[in-house]
Amino acid sequence: MSANILDEIxxxxxxxxxxxxxxxxxxxIIIEDLRNxxxxLISKLLANKSINETYVQDIDGYKVFDKEAFISLLRYKNYWQDSYTKYANKIGLTAEGKYLNYNSDVVLNFPFKDCVLEGGMTKEDSILKNDEKFYNEVIAKEEIDTLLAPKVFTNIKKYNIEGPHVVDNIDYKENLIIKGNNLLALHSLKEKYKDSIKxxxxxxxxxxxGDSFVYNDRFNHSTWLTFIKNRLELAKNFMSDEGIIMIQCDDNEQAxxxxxADEIFxxxxxINNLAVIMNLKGNQDQFAFAGTHEYVLVYSKNKEKAEFYQLSLKNSEKLEQWNQDEIGFYKKGANLKATGVNAPRNKRPNLFxxxxxxxxxxxxxTEKNGYKEKILPITNGQEMSWRWQKSTLERNIKDVIIVKTDDNVNLYKKQRPEVGDLPSHKPKTLMYKPAYSSGNGTNQIKNLFKEKKFxxxxxxxxxKDFIEITTKEKDIVLDFFMGSATTQAVAHKMNRQYIxxxxxxxxxxxxxxxxxxxxEGEQGGISKDVDWQGGGSFVYAxxxxxxxxxxxxIISSSTKEELSQQIDKLLNDGVLNYEVDFDKFTNTKxxxxxxxxEDQKEVLIRILDNNQLYVNYSDVEDSVYNFTExxxxxxxxxxxxV
Structure with a gap:
């Protein structure tokens, strides 16, 4: 496709x-004729291959010309070779192309909104000075298709209690860990796991x-929004009808x-914007206020079908209120003696x-030989009544608590949660436990490895609490900013499938x-809470x-001499950017x-075609790559x- 369709026109x-x-x-004038x-005019335009491929869709055998998209191309002036945007530098809340001061309906509009951000997410990408390339979804469709095509998996191992070993297949129910750019990896997974993530x-x-964050945490604002938008739009396709997405963030981009997210989901x-207390003492380095919390935005795929569950009180301070018998947990409920205006015996004689x-x-x-005491519903000398009929009491005889004092015996109902479940409660929008401390997460890694590694x-x-309120056992949990694998470790211990x-x-x-x-059964984190004993497996690719x-x-080269050794490999083995004048480069060494x-590194990286960072699945059997059987x-x- 021509890099600039205006030249074609x-x-x-x-x-x-x-x-x-x-x-x-x-x-x-062209726009007016198109409108009419x-x-x-339309015949001339559609005779061109590039325009036809970009703006014509085949719907059930009928050719449909996307005239409005084509008119938008003509209307806006700011074009790059691969992309365009309606606004060069203004970011704001808009509706129907007008900014907020013109309209009361709020949506988000920003440069590159209709684009896919090329490249990675690591700090090393700052070599390119954050001059990221954006591919427009209409003009650069072929580039995007190449960039996002399914990729080949290599270096594949399955880990279980016996350690890693090579595998040549995968079951849908396997836990899966992937190393690679998460946007490209998600596009490789989207057909297999569509509509299946809880x-x-x-x-x-x-x-x-922040300089201490290992990801590229210094995005331009528009770049960050595009970076997140590309991934959230894709994430929505993975969610089941009952699915939930939880996105953790802070004040920098929360609004x-x-x-x-409103636009996408x-x-x-x-569902809610949870405030999670991560540092009760507050971050004293923050300006004006000592920050204590982060946010978790919660959305459903379909709110009418969304499923949430209550939090277990196990190992909570509230658990001490409960006892346990052969049926389950219980605590003392109401007294079996009735109260109120209808409690006297003459009002309810059958219940005395x-x-x-x-x-x-x-x-x-039933009176039998050897009974110790006869208990009657009498309060302060007045004959009252029981709450239950005789038959009800006999059916629920194990749900009665007997409390003896020096001069009296009282009977109470056992108040139970749902049979077989632990006591639970509805989570609050302000979430706090001492264990939520961010320092606790760092220490858990330190305790595992005996050093501070993350x-x-x-x-x-x-x-654990997020997984507990949104999933059941065997449900699939996805985290595509895996980091130290906290989500996957917890999902594994809770018997959830994970990616x-x-x-x-x-x-x-x-x-x-x-x-x-x-x-292997490590006992840190939530292991004791869930009685984790080890086992299970995952596939790594x-x-x-x-x-x-x-x-x-190129990035790892620390001297010009090291870097020069990469040039021949780049020119001989690399897939070069079609915009690069190869002869000009070789003649200006x-x-x-x-x-x-650093400038040399930038030049060399720009010479490469960043659409070809990874091998496409369509080339898996090409012998030049030497993939194993x-x-x-x-x-x-x-x-x-096949």
Whole structure:
């Protein structure tokens, strides 16, 4: 496809005098003729292959020209070679193209809203000085299709109690961990797991300009919104009809994220914006106020079908109110003696009868030899009545609590939660437990590895509560900002199926080893709460690198000498950007050699085609990549190929 469709239009209409004024394309005249369905104009335009492929859809054998999209192309002036945007630099809340001060209906509009952000999410990407490339979804459709095509999985292992071993297939019910760019990985998973995820929990970079965060946490505001939008739109397709998504964030982007999520999931499917106390003492480094909390935005796929559950009180301070018998948990409820205006015996004579207490602590409405006491519903000398008829009492005889004092015996109903369940309560929108402390999450990793290997890990107790209120056993949990694998570790211990995606290299130093320790039965985090004894398995796979491997080597080069060793490999093995003038580059090596190291890295990365960072599944059997038979078989098993 031509990189600039306006050039194509100019060529097509070059001989039509009415569409030119002072040698410039008269766009408004073209738009008016399109509005009036000028057949000659439309025929000329649709005879062009690029325009036909981009703006014509085949619907049940009928060709439909997206005239409005084409008119939008003509109407707005700001074009890049691969993309365009309606606004060059203004971000705001808009409705129908007008900003908030013109209209009271609020939606989010920002540059690059109709684009896909190219590239990764790591801090090393700052080599490109955050000059990210945005592909417009209409103009650069072919580039986007190539970028987001399903990728090959390589370096595949299955981990269980016996350790890792090679596999050549995967079952749908397997737990799955993927190393690679999460947008590309999600596109590789979308057909297999469409409409099947019960909970998506993500803790994305907060866009704080913080230097201590391992992700690229210094996005331009519009870039961050596009980065998140691309992933949330895709995430929605994974959710089951009952599915829930929980997005953790802070104040830096919370307000815009809420409006963005409203657009994607629908305001009618908004559940709540939870405030989670992560630091009760408050962050003293923050300006003016010591921050104590973060936010968790909660949305459903379909609010009418959404399923939520109550929180268990196990190991909670409230549990001490409850006792346990062979049926389950209970606590003292109402006295069996009736109260109120209808309680006297003359009002309810059938409910006045004796209850017999025997030596073995049992009670009965039947008098037998050897009873110890006869209990009557008498209060302050006045004959009253019981709450239950005799037959009801006999049916529920095990649901009665007997309390003896020096001069009296009282009977109470056992108040129970649902049979077989622990006591539970509805979670509050302000969520706080001491165990939610962010320091607790960091310490859990430190205790596992005997050293501080990861900062800002979420505590297992917090993720446990999120999983408990949104899922049941065997449901699938997805986290595509996996980090240290807290979500996956907790899901594993709670008998949920899980999928985790992580691009950063610490996946093999922290995340996967952590899950190995879970399989081995480690007793940190929530292990004792859920009586975790170990076991289970997960499959690990990586997106097969193409240009990404060269990018990694370029980034890791610490001297110009090291970097120069990568140039020949880049030119010989790399897939180059079609915009690059190869001859010009090779003839200007002297100028290149005079650049600073970081500038050299930037130039080399730009030479590569970033659409080809990873190998597409369509090339899995190409011998040039040397995939093993097991890897080829695994990919066919995953994608349903031959």
């Amino acid at each position: 100019s060529k097509i209409l070059s001989g039509v005098e009415k569409y030119w004024i002072n040698e410039k394309l008269a766009k408004q 369905n000028d057949t000659k 909970l998506i929990y993500i803790d994305p970079p907060y866009n704080t300009n 815009y994220l809420k409006v963005l 629908g305001r009618e499917n908004f 009868y004796p209850i017999f207490l025997y030596e073995d602590g049992t009670i009965s409405t 900062n800002f890990a979420k505590p297992e107790e917090l993720i 985790g995606i992580e691009q950063m290299d610490y996946i093999n130093a922290v995340s996967v080893p952590r899950l190995q320790k879970v399989i 990586e997106l097969a690198k193409e240009n990404q491997e060269i990018v990694d080597r 002297k100028e290149f050699s005079e650049l600073e190291l 097991d890897e080829i078989a695994f990919n066919h098993s995953f994608y349903g190929g």
